[in-house]
Amino acid sequence: MNEFEDIQRLIRLKRFEQPEEGFTENFLLQFQQRQRAELLQQSSLELFWERATTWWKHLLVPKWSMVAAAVSVCAVSVWLLSQPAATQGAALTAVPVVPEKPFVPKMDLSDLPLARMAEHDKAPLNDMLLRNQVEVRPMLEGKVSPTPSSLPANSLQEPTLRNAKPAVQAGLEGMLGK
Amino acid sequence: MFLLTLMEESSLSAAATPIASLNPLVPNSSAAEDRILVDKAQAGDTRAFDDLVRKYTPKLYGMVYNMTSNREDTADLLQEVFAKAYRSIKRFMGKSSFYTWIYSIAVNMTLNFLKKRGRHHKVSLDDVDTGIENDPEFIRLTTSNTGTMREVNIHELQKRLNAAMMKLSEDHRTVVTLYDVQGLQHAEISKILGVSEGTVRSRLFYAHRLLQTYLEDFVK
Numbered sequence: 001m002n003e004f005e006d007i008q009r010l011i012r013l014k015r016f017e018q019p020e021e022g023f024t025e026n027f028l029l030q031f032q033q034r035q036r037a038e039l040l041q042q043s044s045l046e047l048f049w050e051r052a053t054t055w056w057k058h059l060l061v062p063k064w065s066m067v068a069a070a071v072s073v074c075a076v077s078v079w080l081l082s083q084p085a086a087t088q089g090a091a092l093t094a095v096p097v098v099p100e101k102p103f104v105p106k107m108d109l110s111d112l113p114l115a116r117m118a119e120h121d122k123a124p125l126n127d128m129l130l131r132n133q134v135e136v137r138p139m140l141e142g143k144v145s146p147t148p149s150s151l152p153a154n155s156l157q158e159p160t161l162r163n164a165k166p167a168v169q170a171g172l173e174g175m176l177g178k
Numbered sequence: 179m180f181l182l183t184l185m186e187e188s189s190l191s192a193a194a195t196p197i198a199s200l201n202p203l204v205p206n207s208s209a210a211e212d213r214i215l216v217d218k219a220q221a222g223d224t225r226a227f228d229d230l231v232r233k234y235t236p237k238l239y240g241m242v243y244n245m246t247s248n249r250e251d252t253a254d255l256l257q258e259v260f261a262k263a264y265r266s267i268k269r270f271m272g273k274s275s276f277y278t279w280i281y282s283i284a285v286n287m288t289l290n291f292l293k294k295r296g297r298h299h300k301v302s303l304d305d306v307d308t309g310i311e312n313d314p315e316f317i318r319l320t321t322s323n324t325g326t327m328r329e330v331n332i333h334e335l336q337k338r339l340n341a342a343m344m345k346l347s348e349d350h351r352t353v354v355t356l357y358d359v360q361g362l363q364h365a366e367i368s369k370i371l372g373v374s375e376g377t378v379r380s381r382l383f384y385a386h387r388l389l390q391t392y393l394e395d396f397v398k
Contacts, residue, residue: 004386006397011358011389014244014339024235027253031231031260035224038261 212276219267227267231260234277237360238284244355245288245348246295247340255291259284274369281362281370285352292348335396342392350385353378 002008019027212233218226235256242259243252263283270279343351356362356370357378364382368375390397 004383004390007386007390007393008358010339010393010396011343011354013335014343014359015240015361017240017243017336018236019239019243019249023239024232027235027256028228028231031257032224032228034257034261035264 209275209277213272216267216270216272216276219264220270227264230263230276230280234280235260237277238280241281241355241360242284242288244343244359245292245351247344251291251295255288256284259287262287278366278369281356282372285356285370289348289352338393338396342389345392346385346388350381350388353381354385354389357382 212230215226215230219230238256238259239252242255243249246252246255259280263280266283270276343354346354352371353367356367357364362370364375364378367378371378
């Protein structure tokens with residue numbers, strides 16, 4: 001015989017502790033109500049989740065695309081800047097080098113000797129050129145030999161029209177045959 | 179001591195009392211019925227799950243109530259147990275029987291509840307099941323041969339029984355409840371608790387010895 005048989009028989013009396021009549025059906029009704037409540041709660045949560053995700057998509061998708069574009073631009077910029085200078089120069093050799101034109105200052109005609117002579121004699125420049133042509137051309141053609149009188153006496157003497165007058169007269173006489 | 183005499187004269191046994199129908203030893207046919215109901219419930223048939231709730235509510239009530247000694251806590255816990263079972267029914271693979279599975283859920287949730295509530299829960303007289311004194315079989319067992327009602331105070335007996343059970347640790351109370359009150363076998367208890375049969379026997383032996391000490395004036 002089990003030494004604890006007496007105490008076990010006593011404990012078995014607790015099997016009579018059962019719920020009152022109708023408990024099971026009431027319990028089942030409560031359980032069904034709870035199930036429905038959980039379903040409704042779940043539906044609300046799902047609805048909220050759906051709305052939240054939709055809002056999130058509408059709100060963030062354009063921003064994300066902009067962010068992606070900005071990041072791409074930054075990445076390309078950084079990549080370009082990080083390239084070594086030699087590589088960059090090599091890439092630019094294909095462009096033809098155009099030599100710069102030297103700077104030519106505007107010529108000041110007043111510095112020319114003929115201009116100074118014209119200014120000194122107050123004669124028009126055209127007359128000066130004509131006279132010079134008349135004076136120089138026969139000598140170049142060998143018809144008139146330059147005379148020392150037509151030349152300046154020294155380097156300090158300026159070649160003015162007055163100084164050249166005798167040479168011009170001699171040249172004209174030679175051309176006209178006296 | 180009077181009670182024990184009466185009990186012996188009445189040849190109390192699980193098979194001879196109406197509570198034999200509460201014995202959760204599930205025959206094969208019942209297990210097969212459970213399997214059909216579970217299959218239907220897994221397919222979304224809520225009525226099949228309702229049938230399972232109807233079938234196991236009285237059995238689980240006895241187990242949870244003897245663990246908590248509180249009717250309101252028992253009802254709330256059972257709601258949680260069946261709600262969890264309903265949520266998990268699709269994951270039930272049938273490796274164990276449904277009643278082992280549902281008992282495991284109930285035991286684990288009750289133990290968690292007891293840990294949260296704390297071990298210093300006082301058993302009040304309100305926690306004593308007053309319905310038991312009107313149970314005809316219980317009256318028959320606790321009535322003297324002369325027909326005089328209750329030479330022992332039934333309320334006092336219930337109170338002492340509950341107090342003795344609540345003095346046990348949760349693990350020991352669990353095995354006593356499952357073995358003595360619910361009538362499960364050692365192997366079934368080991369499956370439900372996830373411990374070896376040796377552990378179940380050891381806990382049971384220690385719990386019985388403690389209960390004998392707590393209730394010695396009733397058994398001798």
